[in-house]
Amino acid sequence: MGSWDEFNEQRLGPVIRRRSRVQRGTMDQHLLDTRERAAEYVHEDPxxxxRMQAEFVEGFGALAEVGPAISVFGSARTASDSAEYARGVAIGKGLVDAGFGVITGGGPGVMEAANKGALEAGGLSVGLGIELPFEQGLNRYVDLGVNFRYFFVRKxxxxKYSQGFVVLPGGFGTMDELFEALTLVQTKKVTRFPIVLFGSDYWGGLVDWLRKTVVDGGKAAERDxxxxxxxxxxxxxxELVTKETP
Structure with a gap:
């Protein structure tokens, strides 16, 4: 499967649109855009x-038998010939060797690397995709894939189906997933959920800021x-992401 730009392809949940049938905007955008006429929302929100309920049902049904698994996050922009990509492949293999499946966002870059490592190691390779204006589709190393319309359902x-997260260098989406997990663990919405940041050069500045600005400023506790x-x-x-799991 090529990129969205190459094929002018758009995935909307289970629906694929190409060429003149591509729609502009996303379901999240329509839901959250307050510029839409209020009267239309009164009729459409129910x-x-x-649709959200159906997406949860489809996702839960597809993933119910995944078994022990670890989610690997990171940039979609990581080049396939980079050392970072190679580490993603190695992490995917290592997780399978430790008895876990691998779940990613299903896209290119680090996500593809972890899926590739899992597949080559003979383990389960899962991709949870998302509807985006620049849709790229699920990478070819995904064995079980689910495409979501809504970010919050996907997250x-x-x-729900991971026992921990490994977070490689990434952008806003990776940060979103990281801090969502940290918040859930901090507030004890989930327990026994290890989170590993891979790459001290990349994450070191963020950790320093958390310590010197957030914690020292009283916005979080040292134990966080x-x-x-x-x-x-x-x-x-x-080892870190698997040894603390039930």
Whole structure:
């Protein structure tokens, strides 16, 4: 499957649109855009709730038998010939060797790397995709894929079907997933949920800011910094994220 730009392809949940049938905007955008006429929302929101419900049902049904798994997050922009990509492959393999399936966002870059590692190691390779204006589709190393319309439904499935997160360098989406997990652990919405940041050079500045600005400013507790681990070693990342799971 090529990129969205190459094929002018758009995935809307289970529906694929190409060429003149591509729609502009996303379901999240229509839901959250307050510039839409209020009268239309009065009539449409109840139906959106049913669509959200259906998306949860489809996701839960598809993922119910995944078994023990770890989610791997990171940038979609990571080049396939980079050292970072190679580490993603190694982490995917290591997680399978430790007895876990691998769940990613299903896209290119680091996500593809972890899915590739899991597949090559003979383990389960899962991709949870998302409807975006620049849709790229699920990478070819995904064995079980689910495409979501709504970010919050997708993130719920990441947490529900994972026993921990490994977070490689990434952008806003990766940060969103990281801090969602940290918040859930901090507030004890989930327990025994290890989070590993891979790449001290990349994450070091963020950790320093959390310590010197957030914690020292009284916005978080010192113990909150124990909610995650940071490492540059693949074997250690796999051990940290798997040893604390039930």
């Amino acid at each position: 139906w959106r709730v049913l 719920t499935c990441f947490v 910094l124990d909610l995650f681990h940071i490492t540059d070693d693949v074997a250690e990342a796999v």
